[in-house]
Amino acid sequence: xxxxxxxxxxxxxxxxxxxxxxxxxxxxxxxxxxxxxxxxxxxxxxxxxxxxxxxxxxxxxxxxxxxxxxxxxxxxxxxxxxxxxxxxxxxxxxxxxxxxxxxxxxxxxxxxxxxxxxxxxxxxxxxxxxxxxxxxxxxxxxxxxxxxxxxxxxxxxxxxxxxxxxxxxxxxxxxxxxxxxxxxxxxxxxxxxxxxxxxxxxxxxxxxxxxxxxxxxxxxxxxxxxxxxxxxxxxxxxxxxxxxxxxxxxxxxxxxxxxxxxxxxxxxxxxxxxxxxxxxxxxxxxxxxxxxxxxxxxxxxxxxxxxxxxxxxxxxxxxxxxxxxxxxxxxxxxxxxxxxxxxxxxxxxxxxxxxxxxxxxxxxxxxxxxxxxxxxxxxxxxxxxxxxxxxxxxxxxxxxxxxxxxxxxxxxxxxxxxxxxxxxxxxxxxxxxxxxxxxxxxxxxxxxxxxxxxxxxxxxxxxxxxxxxxxxxxxxxxxxxxxxxxxxxxxxx
Numbered sequence: 502x503x504x505x506x507x508x509x510x511x512x513x514x515x516x517x518x519x520x521x522x523x524x525x526x527x528x529x530x531x532x533x534x535x536x537x538x539x540x541x542x543x544x545x546x547x548x549x550x551x552x553x554x555x556x557x558x559x560x561x562x563x564x565x566x567x568x569x570x571x572x573x574x575x576x577x578x579x580x581x582x583x584x585x586x587x588x589x590x591x592x593x594x595x596x597x598x599x600x601x602x603x604x605x606x607x608x609x610x611x612x613x614x615x616x617x618x619x620x621x622x623x624x625x626x627x628x629x630x631x632x633x634x635x636x637x638x639x640x641x642x643x644x645x646x647x648x649x650x651x652x653x654x655x656x657x658x659x660x661x662x663x664x665x666x667x668x669x670x671x672x673x674x675x676x677x678x679x680x681x682x683x684x685x686x687x688x689x690x691x692x693x694x695x696x697x698x699x700x701x702x703x704x705x706x707x708x709x710x711x712x713x714x715x716x717x718x719x720x721x722x723x724x725x726x727x728x729x730x731x732x733x734x735x736x737x738x739x740x741x742x743x744x745x746x747x748x749x750x751x752x753x754x755x756x757x758x759x760x761x762x763x764x765x766x767x768x769x770x771x772x773x774x775x776x777x778x779x780x781x782x783x784x785x786x787x788x789x790x791x792x793x794x795x796x797x798x799x800x801x802x803x804x805x806x807x808x809x810x811x812x813x814x815x816x817x818x819x820x821x822x823x824x825x826x827x828x829x830x831x832x833x834x835x836x837x838x839x840x841x842x843x844x845x846x847x848x849x850x851x852x853x854x855x856x857x858x859x860x861x862x863x864x865x866x867x868x869x870x871x872x873x874x875x876x877x878x879x880x881x882x883x884x885x886x887x888x889x890x891x892x893x894x895x896x897x898x899x900x901x902x903x904x905x906x907x908x909x910x911x912x913x914x915x916x917x918x919x920x921x922x923x924x925x926x927x928x929x930x931x932x933x934x935x936x937x938x939x940x941x942x943x944x945x946x947x948x949x950x951x952x953x954x955x956x957x958x959x960x961x962x963x964x965x966x967x968x969x970x971x972x973x974x975x976x977x978x979x980x981x982x983x984x985x986x987x988x989x990x991x992x993x994x
Contacts, residue, residue: 517536517585517586517588518533518541518542518585518587519533519534519535519587519588519589519590519941519942519944519945519948520532520533520534520574520577520578520586520588520590520739520941521534521589521590521591521592521936521937521938521939521941521942521943522570522573522574522589522590522591522592522674522937522940523591523592523593523751523754523935523936523937523940524566524570524591524592524593524594524671524751525548525593525594525936526548526594526614527548528545528546528547528569529546529566529569529570529573530543530544530545530573530935530936530937531544531570531573531574531576531577531937532544532577532937532938532941533577533581533586533941534938534941534942534945536945537960538942538945538956538959538961540933541581542577542580542581543577543937544576544577545573546569546570546572546573546576547569548561548565548566549562549565549569551613557616557617557618558618559615559616559617560610560611560612560613561597561610561613562610562611563607563611563673564607566611566670566673566674567673567674567677570677571677571736571737574589574737574739575736575737575738577738578737578738579738583740584740585740586739586740586743587743587744587945587948588725588743588744588745588746588944588947588948589678589744589745589746589944590723590745590746590747590748590941590943590944590947591678591748591940592671592749592750592751592753592754592937592939592940593669593670593674593748593750594670594750595614595689595691595752596613596614596615596644596645596646596692597611597612597613597614597646597669597670598612598649598667598668598669598670598693599611599612599667599670599673600653600660600663600666600667601664601667601668601673601676601682602663602664602682603665603666603682604680605666605673605676605677605680605681605682607673608660608663608664609657609660611670612646612649612653614644615644616643616644617644618649619643619648619649619651619652620648622643622648622649622651622652622655623641623643623645623648625651626640626641626648626651626694626709627640627641629705629708630694630703630705632705633694633696633703633705636698637696637697637698637786637793637794638784638785638786638787638788638790638792638793639790639794640790641692645692645693646669646692646693646694647692647693650667650693650711651709651710653667654710654711664715665715666682666683666715666716666717667693667715667717668685668717669685669690669717670689671685671686671689671748671750672684672685675726675745675748678727678730678733678737678739678745679727679730679733680727680730680732680733682717683717683718683726684717684718684719684720684726684727684747685716685717685718685720685747686719686720686721686722686724686747686749687700687719687720687721687722687796688722688749688753688796688798689750690716690717691750691795694706695719697796698784700719702716702719720747721747721798722747722749722798722943722953723746723747723798723943723946723947723953724947725745725747725947725948726745726746727744727745728741728742728743728744728745729741729742729743729745744948746943746944746946746947746948747947748940748943749798749940750795751936752776752778752795752936753795753797753798753803753939754936754937754939754940754943755907755934755935755936756768756778756939757798757939757940757942757943757953758931758933758934758935758936758938758942758961759905759907759934759939760929760931760958760961761780761905762780762955762957762958763780763958764781764782764801765779765780765899765900765901766779766780766901766903766904766905767779767780767890767893767900767901767904767905768904768905768906769886769905769906769908770906770907771811771812771882771886771906771907771910771911771920772811772812772908772909772910773811773813773909774807774808774809774811775808775810775882775885775889776805776806776807776808777805777806777886777893778795778803778804779804779893779898779900780797780801780802780803781802781803781804781897781898781899782801782802783802783897784802785802785893785897786896787896789854790854791850791852791854791892792804792851792892792893792898793806798943798952798954799953801954804893804898806850806851807850807851808849808850808851808885808886809844809845809846809848809849809850810843810849810882810885810886811843811882812824812882812909813845814843814844814845814878815843815879815882817845818878819875819878823875824910824913825912825913826913828876828879828913828915828916829915830876831874831875831876831879831915832876832879832915832916832918832919834876835880835919835922836880836973836976836977837876837880838865839862839863839864839865839877840861840862840863840877840881840884840980840983840984840987841860841861841862841878841880841881841882842860842881842885842984842987842988843881843885844858844859845860847859849993851889851892852885852888852889852891853988853993854994857992857993858988858991858993861987861991862877863983863987876919879919880919880923880980881984883916883919883920883922883923883977884923884977884981884984886920886923886924887924887925887981888981888984888985890904890924891981900926901926902927903926903927903928903929904924904926904929905929905931905934905963906920907930907931907934911934914965914967917930917965917967918967921967921969921970922969922970922973922974922977923973923977924969925969925971925977926969927966927967927968928966928967929963929966929967930964930967931961931962931963932961932962932963932964933961942956942957942960942961
């Protein structure tokens with residue numbers, strides 16, 4: 502027997518089923534894995550629609566999180582053998598938090614990950630956190646949790662004074678499961694200012710007038726932090742005494758599900774927008790802030806970033822149905838001489854940072870922008886993706902020979918062939934590429950005291966592998982350089 506972070510003993514050889522809970526912005530997904538990593542159960546429940554947001558503000562009733570979660574867990578556990586669940590683990594959106602009392606009950610609405618109200622507070626944080634930013638390689642924009650917590654302290658002082666703990670969304674569900682509002686993980690705590698190098702809350706928080714005692718104790722994702730209480734067991738069907746494991750953000754959970762585990766391995770998630778994240782054995786710092794690092798549950802670094810390019814601008818131009826289709830004819834005619842940088846709206850974050858950037862088309866000689874067809878747009882997105890990975894290499898992050906691909910675009914096999922050619926790397930599509938699977942794997946790692954990266958290598962399978970056509974590598978390198986020249990000519994990089 503040994504003792505977990507919450508003080509409870511747990512068997513070192515725990516076996517059974519492992520449950521992952523993914524708390525998203527629109528719903529809750531729960532999955533169960535067996536010891537071989539096979540999916541043995543799944544349940545999904547939508548959250549009630551949030552209130553209509555005010556300008557720059559995004560809030561949600563956190564009471565609906567547990568209500569929806571307990572129903573989702575009840576549905577899932579109803580199909581599992583009684584008492585066989587060994588552990589449960591939760592992920593949630595990064596940057597979302599709520600003030601709670603000593604029992605973990607919310608004191609009001611949660612401030613969501615995309616809330617932008619704290620612009621003034623973000624400037625104040627930047628003024629005192631310059632040394633931190635230089636060491637860790639990222640700052641605190643208004644959407645990060647820290648500036649928003651400072652906003653609560655200043656503009657809702659009664660809520661701040663009454664708060665026992667400020668909990669992230671995943672922390673709140675952990676508190677509901679264990680009955681103890683105490684712990685967070687270093688993945689969810691990054692945007693609240695937790696120092697990943699020194700593994701503590703930084704001193705500059707007191708300069709902002711924030712009481713560090715109101716912040717949770719931070720442990721590594723995968724650390725046992727308690728047991729399912731008798732009350733939570735009655736509400737969810739989970740066995741009382743099952744281990745509750747510290748979770749992570751949904752982005753980290755998705756990475757764990759992708760099969761990426763060693764330095765040089767990367768996951769590219771292409772959906773509405775593009776996000777990439779990989780594994781490095783050292784901290785990668787980008788002075789411009791396009792790339793920043795999370796910390797892997799096993800202690801490795803996770804450099805990554807997000808681009809505003811993606812499937813959205815292509816769907817807006819050609820329709821969702823066209824995007825979901827195979828696009829085989831469009832891909833077969835590649836490469837295209839027309840250059841496309843696919844953005845909807847204004848602004849770009851990666852591979853270059855510019856608030857003024859807009860999508861553009863540079864058509865073939867003798868044709869108009871409107872003549873650039875679907876294939877040129879799909880190619881343009883792939884070139885932007887390649888640029889992102891080249892940026893990571895320039896900053897010192899290794900990029901290996903294969904990339905795990907997830908997101909809606911990973912279902913379009915023709916587009917995958919084009920992306921493989923442009924990237925010059927093999928693409929692998931994981932069988933269960935979603936956050937709930939990754940956090941269930943983390944539950945298994947915590948309960949069995951194993952490294953989640955080792956489990957991922959042993960258990961995760963890929964259902965599709967696409968190899969690049971090496972004869973096209975130089976052509977796409979030239980096209981990317983032309984695309985970069987167009988961006989530089991517009992003054993965006």
